[in-house]
Every structure is written in structure tokens, then in C-alpha cells.
Amino acid sequence: MTHRVLVVDDDPTVAEVVASYLDRAGFTVDRAADGPAALARAAAERPDLVVLDLMLPGLDGLEVCRKLRDEGPVAVIMLTARADEDDRVLGLEVGADDYVTKPFSPRELVLRVESVLRRTTARAPSGPLLRGGSISLDPAARRAAQGDVELSLTIREFDLLAYFLRHPGRAHRREELMRRVWGWQFGDLSTVTVHVRRLREKIETDPATPTLITTVWGVGYRFDPPPDPDTSPHPPRTPDRPEQDPPL
């Protein structure tokens, strides 16, 4: 994973040193000496991160930062001459991801670049998604969506749907669902029935004739991922280990 970094400094010596360190650290490095040049290079190269001197001839560093941010997703590390409180506030305001005060060691700068990139590229808000047909479900975020519309599910409905998505194309007896979703060994099985119905009400286009969660008569329910072009067109295989169920 080779990241692109743009170094913006009007001092050729500083830029040279920083660039060479970053280059040796394995980054693809680009350079610019002033604000307009920086914006041009950024537009052309779409860097992942910009090391930006706060003091620039022509355009102000803060202004450049703002414009960069307007262009698209890019991390910014500010270089500021003074360890001044006001500069830090300014950096905060324009949303720099980090800042380094001069004088600084190039080694430290490299570390910060790596740190910021690790942070920003890993800025993945959600976890592994469960998918089935047009339905997607994020267990960590606890949100579910059908197509582009968010589903508002209760806890039980959410857990139930999650279980179905994890075990598609398989019939589940009510006892099993009660045990796996509710965590109860006993309990009124009609509870399962009712919750399946409530879930159907929210995800089936016609709850009266369900196509996603079908009834397996005398057994229980089965979640059938619809034949979507982007899911496997072959008969659904069950990726999970066979379930041994104590006889009712």
C-alpha cells in the first residue's frame, strides 16, 4: 500500500529533507512551493496526505488547507513555526489531522505521517456486513438496511434477521431459533412466530405472501436470499457447519 504524499513548503531545504525522508520511508512524494502550486498538484495527483507549511507566500496555509478539504478526502499535517496556542486553535478550526511545530526531526514527521495515514485510512466506521439479497446488516453498528432505506428494527427483530442472514437457505425449527436468538432453552414457541411475523411486516414487500422468510410447514422458517444478480446465481450453499439439534 503505497500512499501519495504532497509536501508543501517554500523553503527548498526543508522540502528537500522532508521529501527525501518520506521517500525513503516508502511513500510516493510530490512537492509544491506555494499555495497555488499545491492546489494544482493536489488536483492532479490526488494525494492521500498533504504536509503543509502554515507560512506560505501568496495564499495562506490555512486557506490552502480549506480549499484542499473542499476538493475531496485528504489528510493534512500542518507545519507551524511557533508552538503558539493560537496556531493550534487555527489548525483545529480548519481541521488539520495533526500538526508539527518547527523545529522538528524529519524522523518524527515520518512517524506522524504514518500515524495519520493509519488513522484516516482505517477510518472504517462499520464492521463486516451481513448481506442477503437487498438486505444488508451491520452487527457492530446495529443497523440494517434494505436497499438504500434504513430498517428500524427492534432488538429481537435485529437479532433474528442477523441469524437468518448468517444461515441462509436453511430451515430452522422454532426451538432452534428460540435457543439461538433468544438464548432460552424453554419458552413459548409462539413468541418466535410472532416475531417472525413482525419482521416480515418490515422486510417483505407483501407480508401476506412472504418470499424472503418462507414458512417450512411442520418445521419452522427458512431465509431465502433472493436470486440477485450480485449474489451467487447457484443454489445457495450453506457455509456453516451442520447443526446438531437435540430432538424436540
Next chain:
Amino acid sequence: MTHRVLVVDDDPTVAEVVASYLDRAGFTVDRAADGPAALARAAAERPDLVVLDLMLPGLDGLEVCRKLRDEGPVAVIMLTARADEDDRVLGLEVGADDYVTKPFSPRELVLRVESVLRRTTARAPSGPLLRGGSISLDPAARRAAQGDVELSLTIREFDLLAYFLRHPGRAHRREELMRRVWGWQFGDLSTVTVHVRRLREKIETDPATPTLITTVWGVGYRFDPPPDPDTSPHPPRTPDRPEQDPPL
């Protein structure tokens, strides 16, 4: 330049070994066995750096760290038992400069102490910024801003917001927040509720209908970074630790 280092650990053996290594490395070493003692020694000796066990009898290590920081500029290296990512996050949130996971080699600890001291004495304290939507937060400086207005947050509110910013788009149970932010294993969970409400009061445009910190019914809360141009429209996958969902 001989630096003063304070070693805080309730295990006499650990404290002894660490202290002797640091002593041989040329540092002036002081020791304390628990939180209150640590604060007392720190107030008296004004050390340059504190090696702090996260697990302490009496006062929590994080709390001690906070109080130390309130006293004045001091570097902190955390000792944490578990190599847990979230512990690291916690340590960094309260502003630890580095952390070492047990078991560790005393030699490595000495290296880190030297490294941190080199770093902290060389420049003014600054740190990476956390961002989420229009909110930016600087853990080291302990300041937060929304857009260009500074937020005046209390300690708890700050730590809570910091935790949310580090884990955006994920649902957090109250127990989890209590553990990660407060550092308590038990405690009245309504405390979390109240602080979330107070935080909302300060960052939500309409606290009655929150959009940043949303309630996940029956679960807890989730920080939803508003649709920023710099986050992808569809949630990408994450390197985050997989989550096992307790079926309740």
C-alpha cells in the same frame, strides 16, 4: 541533563526491577505504590515522566493520569496488562505519551522512557487530532471544537466524546462505555445516560432529536459522523476486531 522519573506500581518486584534499570540508565528515580502516593510524590518531586501502572489499587490508573496532567506538564508511560487495542486507545485519550504492555523487558521500557523524554522535552506538547463531522478534538491539548467554535466540555464529556470519535458508526452498550470511558467494571449505568444527555446538550443542534449521538434502543448509543464529503457513501469494511454478539 538528568531527568526525574516516577515509577508507580503496586507490585514491589516490578517497581524494583524497573527502578533499578532506570537508575542504571542515569535517571533520578522515585517510586510510589498506589494512586494517592503517586500524586503526592509527583506534587513533591515534579518528575519529568511517570511510568504508571494502569491497574492500581484504590485510584484508577487513568484517573491518576488525568490528575497528574492537571498538575502540570508531565510525560506519562502507561503499563497495561493486556495488549488490548482499546486499552491503548484509553491511554492515549487521557493523554499518555506511550504505553508498554506486560510482560515487557525493562530494557525496552528504558528505551521508551528515553524516547518519550527526547520527544516531549524537544517540543511543545501537541498531538494528533480526532475528527468526526464538524467536530475536532485534540486529546493532548484537551480541547474540542465544533466548526470554529470552541466547545467547553467537562472531563467526562471530553473523554466520552473522544471515545465516540474513535469509534464512529458503532453501537456501544452502556456497560462498554462505563468500562472504556470511566474505567469501572460496575457502576450505575444511568450515569452514562446522563452524561450522554449532557454531551448532547452541547453538541447537538436540537438535543431533543439528536443526530450525532443516536440512541440504539435496548443497546446503547452510536456516534454517527454526518455525511462528510471525506467519508465514502457506502461503509467500507474495517480492520476492526470482529464482534461477538451476545444474544440478548
Next chain:
DNA sequence: TCGGATTCTTACGAAACGCGGACGGCGGGC
């Protein structure tokens, strides 16, 4: 076609939950 078993649908009471408001304690600053 008939009958029993199974599932669907609806409704309702109870419990759980979140929220807002308020209160007392504690510690720091004046």
C-alpha cells in the same frame, strides 16, 4: 371432503427502557 394440527393475525397488559428534571455531595477557586 373432513378433521386435526399448525400457522397466521390481532390485541392487550406488563415490563423494560430512555429521558428530563432535580438534588446532594464533593472539590477547586476566590
Next chain:
DNA sequence: GCCCGCCGTCCGCGTTTCGTAAGAATCCGA
């Protein structure tokens, strides 16, 4: 010492959700 901000706790209220019951509808085998 006194005041003020922060924190943790508690209480009442409105809302959401859950589990169960009961009647209607459906399915399958005889």
C-alpha cells in the same frame, strides 16, 4: 469560609418493546 461547577444518583413520566393469549385461517393426511 463561601460560592460555583461538576459529578453521580434518584424519581416520575411517556414511549417502546415484549411475551402471551385467543380466534381465524391454512395446510396436510386420511
